[in-house]
Amino acid sequence: MAPEILIVDDEADIRGLIAEILRDEGYEAREAASDKEAYAAVAARQPALMILDVWLNGSEHDGIQILENIKKNHPSLPVIMISGHGTVDMAVSATKIGAYDFIAKPFKTDVLLHTIERALSEAKLRKENEELKKLSGEGEHLNLVGQSSVITEIQKEIERVAEMESRVLITGDPGSGKNFVAKLIHKQSPRKDGPFVVLNCAALSSEKVEETLFGVEQTPDTPRKVGLLEEAHSGILLLDEVADMPLDTQGRIVRVLHSQKFQRLGGEGFVEVNVRVLATSNKNLQQLMENGLFREDLYYRLNVVPLNIPPLVERRDDIPDLAKQLLKKRAIATGRATPILTEDAVSVLQTHEWPGNVWELANIIERALIIAQNRDNSAISGDVVNSALSEQSESKLMSWSRAPEVLNKPLREARESFEREYLMFHLDRFGGNISRTAEFVGMDRAALHRKLKGLGVQSNTKSTGS
Structure with a gap:
């Protein structure tokens, strides 16, 4: 605009x-x-x-x-x-x-x-x-780093919806990169030269949301306060975590989306704007509607184009690149050389469940850097990452809790148990990619298929050309 x-x-x-x-x-x-x-x-x-x-x-x-x-x-x-x-x-x-x-x-x-x-x-x-x-230290620009098929599809979808004027509802777990996706839509849209304004619905009290969104008319004692809707004229307004918006404000937003005009608090005249609205949510809006906590008319006005961002656990292939970017960023911020991330460190990172997604990964990388520096390590090893994870909470790492059971089996059965867990570990690590798993474990792709079948491993595997 x-x-x-x-x-x-x-x-x-x-x-x-x-x-x-x-x-x-x-x-x-x-x-x-x-x-x-x-x-x-x-x-x-x-x-x-x-x-x-x-x-x-x-x-x-x-x-x-x-x-x-x-x-x-x-x-x-x-x-x-x-x-x-x-x-x-x-x-x-x-x-x-x-x-x-x-x-x-x-x-x-x-x-x-x-x-x-x-x-x-x-x-x-x-x-x-x-x-x-405002964004310094958040690392949001790193959220979509990677070459996985999942991220490739998301990038294509962003390019497609960016050219539209339609409203987009971006859903996904906390820390999955929803805000960054909204920024990419703005950057690639015809409104890229206009403002990108964010209303954090979760961070404001119900009394402050309308004042922040619509602004306040001037009085003899106070100047006029321009709201975020007005600031976003000719650009994009992001309703971040829209599920946390009070019901009364939801009703006013519905009217604004319909008419593109509103009144400041305490004002009599209408302010007309040309704003594209995007929204994010990490909650089940359908369930909230059923419980009367989210307006159905607002949901259908916002959800013109739905866009779901997958959690980090569904794109394990991206973790090495993302971890290296985070390492580089934190090393630069602390004035140190960027340490190497070893193969065993990558293994540990790729097999963690990451309930906190990229935010959690950033915290673990920062903690691992501190541990490595305290130990005078020049590299981030698997042991360092394990220590960082154990300081945070119990994590899903490759530890063989079944060892006592396996030790009481005959050699052939014990070997099969080990092979099964070993191959499932690396399949999980490489996101089910047969070709990459076969390359790492040193097997022919067809042989790996036969081995998995023989071990009774049934999984959603992906295969790429050799």
């Missing part, structure tokens, strides 16, 4: 000329002829940038006063001042109040466009830096 620019000038010819230039360059343009119209336009929906004339005939406030009032309520809104009678003192005063730049009339088109481009670019960069600060 193109950035929207508000032009405030008392001369209709000037407003029309600037609007025509902007539209030719792919921007959206709105116009205002007075202070009242300017305030009303910003109240209706905050633009991406304002072009503001200093002198406005028939207005109670001049451009400098409008700038001062706008900056009180919308400090991040870039404002470019224009004037045919400007002075150096006026320009200095405007920039002190918060104007991005001051351009004298008559202005050159390329100068105006270049100034607009710089102002929007810097505003976008500031917003991105704020988002990066």
Whole structure:
């Protein structure tokens, strides 16, 4: 979606000329002829940038006063001042109040466009830096690392839905990468240059959700607070863990999805927005609907395109690449060289169940790094990973609890028991991939098939060409 620019000038010819230039360059343009119209336009929906004339005939406030009032309520809104009678003192005063730049009339088109481009670019960069600060340390950019068939299919699905304007409901276990998938949809969508705004429904009290989402109208004592819906205009709003949204707010969201307009808390006028809405949930929304805890009409409006993200345990092939990326990230953050991840360490990682998905893997990698450093190890070994896991909780590792039982069997039966568990271990490790298992254990693929059949191992196995 193109950035929207508000032009405030008392001369209709000037407003029309600037609007025509902007539209030719792919921007959206709105116009205002007075202070009242300017305030009303910003109240209706905050633009991406304002072009503001200093002198406005028939207005109670001049451009400098409008700038001062706008900056009180919308400090991040870039404002470019224009004037045919400007002075150096006026320009200095405007920039002190918060104007991005001051351009004298008559202005050159390329100068105006270049100034607009710089102002929007810097505003976008500031917003991105704020988002990066919020996300620092979370490692979300690592969630879809891997080459497994599962991840390949998810990536194809992301590419497909990104081009649409449809709403998407992204489901999956905690830590499986739902938020990152939403970011990828934004990045690959036609709205990629617009904002990506997240409402964390689980982190806010019921009293704060509506204030955060819809904003609050200004009062004589407090400035206007712009809500996330308004911030997301021309971009994407993510309702993160939407199942935790209060029922009353769910009803208001249904109306917004239908009309694309809403009222701020304490406001009388409507704010119109153009927002694509995505949602995530780690809960069974069908069950919540049956229990009266989630609105059916909201579910069907959000679930236009369903997208389920599989847990880490279903994509074990991706664990080595993901673990190495996490190791590198944590090593860089601590100013150390990235240690090697040994084969036995990979084995242990691939056979753990990972109920906490990528979040849990990141914690284990960080803990393993600390253990290795304490032992002066130059590599992360299986023993180090085992220690990290045992510090956290009991984990599903390859330990032969059946050893006493097997030791009391004849050699042939004992050998079969060992082979069965050994091969099942590596099948589990390689996600059921027969070719990779055969290569690792040193067997021909057909021979492995026969061996598994002879041992009575029935499993969902995958096979790739040799």
